[in-house]
Structures are given as C-alpha cells and as structure tokens.
Amino acid sequence: MKRVKLIVAYDGTEYCGWQVQPNGITVEGVLNQHLSELLREPIQVIGASRTDAGVHALGNVAVFNTSARMPAEKISYALNTRLPADIRIQDSREVPPDFHPRFCETRKTYEYLILNRKFPDPTKRLYSLFYYYPLDVEAMQRAADMLVGTHDFKSLCTAKPEVENTVRTIYSCEVLPEGEMIRIRIRGNGFLYNMVRIIVGTLIRIGSGYYPADHMEKILEAKDRQAAGETAPAHGLTLVKIEYPESEGSLQPLA
C-alpha cells in the first residue's frame, strides 16, 4: 500500500466544483472514476481545496492510497491519457502514509483576472471577469496592502455555521496590471468561504471610486459581511498553487 499525491489542473467551466455531489459532474468524481479504472481498485481521493463551481485550478492537490504496482511517478502520464481535456495531472509522487492535504500547515495562492476594457474579448471570457468601467489600479493596490497580515476576515467571507475562527494570515496581495488585464494575486495560510471573491468584489468597488482605498480598514473592523462589496463571479478565479512543508522543514512564512 502506498499514498500518492497528485497536483491537479482543471478548467472549472463545465464542473459543479470539486466535491462529489449527487446532481452534477465534479472534478473529484471524475478523478475517482478514472483512477479506479486505471488502478483496478476503488479509489477515493482526498482534495486539498474544495473549489466552487466554475473556479479553475492550476495546482489543486489530491491524495489517495493504492495497492497498485504502478510507480507513483507514472500515474500522472497514465491518468492524463484517460481524463477529459479539461483536467490534467501536473505531477504524481509518493508521500508519507500520514500526509493529509488539508490538516497541515499550507500556503495557498489564488489569482483573479479582470479584463478592464471597452468590449469583452470572447477568447478571455471563460477565465476572467469583464469589467467596463475604468479601474484605479493604484487605489486597489493600496487597499490590498491593508489585507496583508493576520486579521479577522469576518467581513470578507460568507458565513458558515461550522467555521468559528475567521482569523487568517495573508502574506501578499498584489494588483498587477498587464495591458488590459488586471491580475490580483493573493497568498495566505488559508481562505474562508468566498473570501477571495469577496476581496475582489470589494477591490473593484474601490477601483471604481465607490469607496476610497483606506475604507478597506473600516470594512475589516466592521466584522460584518454587509460592509464589503459583492462576491465576484467564480469564473475569474484560479487556485494557482498549494505549498506544503518539506518533509523535515517548515514553510517560510513570508517566502
């Protein structure tokens, strides 16, 4: 028996999110099906991040146990020949038997793309939010800087009854203009439900001049979801990577 860690990239457009559910095709469900067929035994993966419907990933992580003889490093290639084109394994390797993708210290990086121009670009529509009104990227960056550090993000998440602790640490939040595209890249030790999408919706309000940049501090202080902006749509969001501690080291807090 060995434990295998997969790095999984997917286009979330056609999926009802990561997690298996009764009414709809999910990334986790497709992985379970094709892994079970490939390895000739029932496989159930454990995912690191249960991304919502429409959210994309370049580096989500899934872990499973198998008694199959196939070397862990070959599973990526073999699985990719079976998977639909909108899911592709980026890496497969053996990990210690006690490795759990959720219950350990990690750093997650998300990116959100905003296409800020006069007309939509059809070739960008599936992976970015089209936004017509001009955005003040410098004001957005000033507001984003106020998120860095350890804060109570209660104002910037959708409440879930089972989540009591809404304190998280953000290591960086960059607002990067790239021509007509604005890339918001955020790295933290964990994200609450809808947190990145609500941060983006709030940054868009600030970029549009609806709030001044330093209003972000007041939003954090309010500890009230009503104080923040809308939840930005799912299709602009991509889970870029999840960093784990090396087997004997620890994560660099700000690296």
Place this chain on the structure above:
Amino acid sequence: MKRVKLIVAYDGTEYCGWQVQPNGITVEGVLNQHLSELLREPIQVIGASRTDAGVHALGNVAVFNTSARMPAEKISYALNTRLPADIRIQDSREVPPDFHPRFCETRKTYEYLILNRKFPDPTKRLYSLFYYYPLDVEAMQRAADMLVGTHDFKSLCTAKPEVENTVRTIYSCEVLPEGEMIRIRIRGNGFLYNMVRIIVGTLIRIGSGYYPADHMEKILEAKDRQAAGETAPAHGLTLVKIEYPESEGSLQPLA
C-alpha cells in the same frame, strides 16, 4: 443608405470558420442573422478574412450596407446584446460607400501561441498548441527573420488552384517567449492559405532541432510544400488585427 464597418472578435472553437456554408454554424452566418433581426432588413456582411474552423479573431473586419436609422457607432453595443458570448463586436463605424474590406491594401497581424511545458494546462487548451519537447526560441527567431521581406511563399502554403501569385511581403515575424508560452507574431500584406500555420509548423521543427535555423532559406528556395513542416493546428491561431489606409493617407509599410 450607409456602409458600416465592424471589428469582430470571436472564439473560433465552436464555429465551422468564418464563411457561410451549408453544414455548420459560421461566424458570418451568425452575424448576418443577428444584424438582420436588429436592423429589420436582410443584411449580408462581407468579411475581410475567411478564417478557418477553430481559428480565433480579435480584429476581423466585416462590412455591410444598411438603410436603418440606427447610428453606426451604436450598432456595436446593440448587436453585442444579441450575439452569443463567443462573438463580440469591438467597434462599428460608417465608411465610404466604396470601401471593400478585401480589395484594398492592408496589413494583417496574426499570433500563434505554443504552450511549451511538461503537462498541458487545461485553462490554455482552447487558445494554444501544447508542445511537450523543449523548443529553442533563439533558433526559431533566426529562422523567422529569414521570412521578413518579399518572397515567394509557395513552400509555405497549401496550394489553391485559383491563386497563381504566391509572392507576399512579411514586415515582421517575432518569436516571443512569455514564461512557458511562446507567442509567434507575424505581420504582412497578405497571407496565403494555411501560410501562418505552416510557418509555425516549420518553426516548431526548427525549434526542436529537426532542421537548423538557416534551413528556412532552403525551404523558401524549394518552392515546394513538401520541403516545409506540418500545418500547425487551427486552435493556436488568432487573427489579431487588420490595418487599412486612412481615408486620405496610405499604410506605413514597416510601421
């Protein structure tokens, strides 16, 4: 009666190319249908470039005559509310009655994207060619430089019986590495059938070390399609823009 010029962007994934055909949905056909409904008269556009199935565009050009009262500048907005999400008008304006999008001197710019990495990225799969083997971008650029100027491109096109003159002028051909993506941008006064895709297929052979860079000159001299590389797949190709002379000026040949 006025003549209106549209700049048309589309994701070519779901279309059987630009030109109306009996068995399949085309960009031209969808534009004719929605323009006719919007303007309440039968409209047939004339396209500048009849892109193949799967090819994308940010700036193809279509022209039509209409007696409708709607100002030309408003047609872009009104039409975009009706069109499917994979077609978006970028500009609409009145042009002189004798303006024809094909029978005048133009500069066309195409881009081809190659994703050169170990595993495919599902979020890039619709707009770039995935290529596993490492590519030598400098060799590709040296070969691309040999295409600049006025040459007989008979080796680098698919023959069409009605096209006798295979001499064209290329103003620039850049091979631009952008992380794991390679962007090939080519600007010329006209392109023969499949010419950009055959140039890209040949540059990939050179980048893989199958031919040396200066073999590109021998390929041009051969005037034989068999001398060149494969036709690269359609989905990596985008028609970026078409430049027309200003009403009283002329195009800058190398601008």
